Amino acid sequence: MREKVTVTVDDDHLGQVASLAEQLSTAGMEVEQVLGEIGIITGSAPAERRAALEGLAGVSAVESENSFQLPPSDSEVQ
């Protein structure tokens, strides 16, 4: 089963975010966004490929995507 993941690039590889995205893709991640400015790559990956992604040089963390939900517009507390 694929799940949405957020990959954090470590400080030493901020100059190679694009090539790291290619390596992640080869390792089984479907890359959706490459955010070079902040060293983040987002997308999805099968749960069993997670360890392989984490093992790549330059990957600081692979985390499951968080979702956010605001209360409805008419709520008194926002």
Next chain:
Amino acid sequence: MASVDVGGPGVPEAGLSDQTGEFTGRYLVVFSDEVHGDAGATNATLQSVAGISNMVSTLDFAGGAADPDATGDADAMLFAELGVAVVSAESAEGGAVGALNADPRILSIEPERILYAIADPPLSLEYVRGYRDAIANLYEQLSGGVEARTEAGTAAAFADNASLTWGLQATRACTSPRTGVDIRLAVLDTGFDLTHPDFVDRPVLSQSFVAGPAVQAGHGHAPHWVGTPGGPTSPAGGGRRYGVATSASILVGKVLSNQGSGADSNILAGISWAIANGADVISMSLGADVQQVSQAYEAVGRRALQAGSLIVAAAGNNADRAAGDNGFVGIPANSPSIMAVGAVDSDLRIANFSARSSPVAGGKVDIAGPGVTVYSSWPMQVAPNRYHTISGTSMATPHVAGLAALLGEATGARGAQLWAKLTQAARPLRLSSADVGAGLAQAPQQ
């Protein structure tokens, strides 16, 4: 000692200090910036004004570390790096203190105090604790418990009036000469009502990071959150001023859908865009009730600070203090590199819903802003139309973002330096720092 306005060694002058305490009999002389840093000038000041010539300076010691045993006979000890001198009681007796007090090269002069390490108090901790509990009980009984959450001891109640919201008054934004000129303020949210009359003349750079509808918001939050930091001095739609940084350039990133939902990928893309577009301050009134710190947000917050962008985020509304639940700071505000904002009401009490610091490293509230019954702009086509008054740490956050813009203009500070300016300028509150951090954010007054 005819003209000496000091009672004598060990007794503070009435105008200097009316606090009780123990004194050494010496005096602390603080030099003005005019002479601070110039060893010759500070020496000359003490010499010419007070006739003190027998002095030693930290510059006389290796590494600036003064040796107390070697300073025994001197009339004054100068801490050159600090711009402070300790003057002996004998000099004070001789009239020197009075003369120093009147000299423009001297900022202040006060009796030197005896301080005790907190771990070694003059009274036993047990004794003091018993005293504290007794007083707390008495207070609780007298107040009927109703003021249990108030900032005890102050009568600082604020209220909206015809021209200003209470939040602008409490943060002193309304008396600040700064308006956020040349500061780029990004609000990452559900979008914005680009047709709102208060903003039609205002250049707003906007971008959507969610699928579907464009930036035009169908959800009320975002206009409210854009209005608080960036609303105009004289709202075209009528009514009182509610905006903090009336001249700041506004960037609006839509990272949440019209239904108010979004994910990391939307929010991180918005942050990246804001940084790339030179945002000095990024306001995020959003969060998830997850206690563990996200490594992604922590790294991004740190990189943003390095790029000169300060990210402020809502601490969260997961508390119900009336029911004994203090909640906790969630993602992304729990990242050490992202400023977490709690909410207080117009009596400067902690809001019932405002989340408390968690034991997680970084999961602490850093500062507080006005977040109860906050009046601001609202989408024209969403009831109650044009303006609305609501509550939440989501309302406290844009106040702090706007105040950061004012401080950024006033001081030129960015990133981590701007963070420090905000916490330094905050008004201390008699509330737990676990709830309000450094206190209520304040606008610069010059």
